[in-house]
Amino acid sequence: MYKRHRKLRTSAVMRNLVKDVYVSKEDLIYPIFVEEGENIKNEIESMPGIFRYSLDRIDEELDALVELGINSILLFGIPKHKDECATESYKEDGVIQNAIRYIKKNYPNFLIIGDVCCCEYTSHGHCGILDENGYVKNDETLEVLGKIALSYAKAGVDVIAPSDMMDGRIQKISQVLEKNGFHNVALMSYAVKYSSAFYGPFRDAADSAPKFGNRKTYQMDFRYSKDAIDEVREDLKQGADFIIVKPALSYLDVMQKVSNNFNVPVIAYSVSGEYSMTKAAALKGWIDEKAIVMEQMYAFKRAGANAIITYYAKDVAKYLNESD
Template sequence: MYFPQYRPRRLRANSTFRNMIAETKLDTNDLVYPLFVVEGEDIKREVKSMPGVYQLSLEHLVKEVEEVYSMGIKAVLLFGIPEHKDAVGTGAYSDDGIVQLAVKKIKEKRPEITVITDVCLCEFTDHGHCGLVGKNGEILNDPTLDLLAQTALSHAMAGADMVAPSDMMDGRVRAIRDVLDANSFEQLPIMAYSAKYASAFYGPFRDAAQSAPQFGDRRTYQMDNANTLEAIRETELDIAEGADIVMVKPALSYLDIIKTIKQEFNYPVAAYNVSGEYSMIKAAAQNGWIDEEAVVLEKITSMRRAGADIIITYHAKTIANILQK
């Protein structure tokens, strides 16, 4: 309703007043910082397509976790890169797998930080797909579920605070919930990659995680970027199966999906600000074409404004520095 006699003031002159009435606010408590852990010693290898992002061996991983915690970032998301890969992703659910060792090491040194673990097979399989592969190259959904559940349980036993299945196999949230409950991890939350689209924005991540498919693509189990109703159905199923948080991935080109999911379910929503979204900004900033901090802040604010409660982002340290100014 418009009242002609009422003229709202925009408070252009005073940033303090503008901040007081800002409708969307950012906080480091909203952020999750993704980290890539590799086997070996004294490894800190920058990902060429993701400036400022590194593959880290355990000792460097712990240092990075301690640094981000000191900046006010209270949660990390772990991706593991094993030396050995095979057709069934054995390293994903091995008790001495790289993710399991990383969780234990972090919890020994910094028990306060929330450790979320990615649950998927793609980094651990020699074919690079998120599930088992049949003789004709088809993805075997149901046989994969048991391995995903074993992976989640092994992470829980190592000390993870939350598991995040990213594979997009049908029924995996229920399989994971059932095995966690049966092993006295009823309180361990699941953050489901519920609306995960088949996206061209994942390219740099596949460099970082060394997880590019060796044949075909992932369109048979990730979502078509033309679809909205499918996102609603997938999210509804994950909630029914026991997800505690649902996720939209990628974030920037899917702000409408974030808003739709939040309005439809009024459920905790995470947005994954993915590698391609990160690398485009880094490349433009390195060429002097944009103000990196201003663009990062505007981008992340848009995700919060759309309805995301949690932002998973490689920009987390940059945002923490901005917020401390």
């Protein structure tokens, strides 16, 4: 006699009774692009439905998130001026520093995560300080990252998320925060971040495409599978509190490996290319957008993600509200 597995699928009530993978609004982290200037609400052409906001218009986005029940946001800044050394990134009155202070004052219930990287602030678009040959210098870049992290902490950020992929960045930021008394600012490390073609639309959104070359000398090679665990282990040793796996959808195997090997929160970053491909197909009427998006969300959770950074966060919250 063979086992009849279909007995547990006979009705929606039965399927809901036995399910063991859950997605909730509390799992969602929504990225927001903050642009320096005034009266800015510009849709990103390659990411339909996603906008860049100036601080005087950002209430539109934040109010919508409050209404939907989304509590966590990830901030990216687009400054007016860029230079070779990313000096705008750590200014006390920089675009993200001002945004953190404004949101903390006016929307105190948000968990604010500040992405720490140089790419949005450098004239060349790379994630660090260059030598004369155009190579990103590791240790010199760490000094800048430490300054950015400290400026965010002073502004009131809850979580620092360094995305640069320099070796030793978690240790450097941990030391800077501890030295300056910011003992409760958590570190969400992009420990597993691959050099990926899925980032294209983000680079449109953040004006962060490299002016030459690529980021393959510091972001991970997706053809090599053995360094992910070591990257995570090293960042945890240096003081990381969360681990991000980025991109998410094509790296579910890596996410599950990280989740199985380490007892820390794992964050899936469903990146811009994943969003844009799904959105484009949905706008063409080729797919059921809601069904596809929710299937992706459950895949991330099934692979071990505790939370999900996604440009679809508002839509997912709406879907969950409808099901409630």
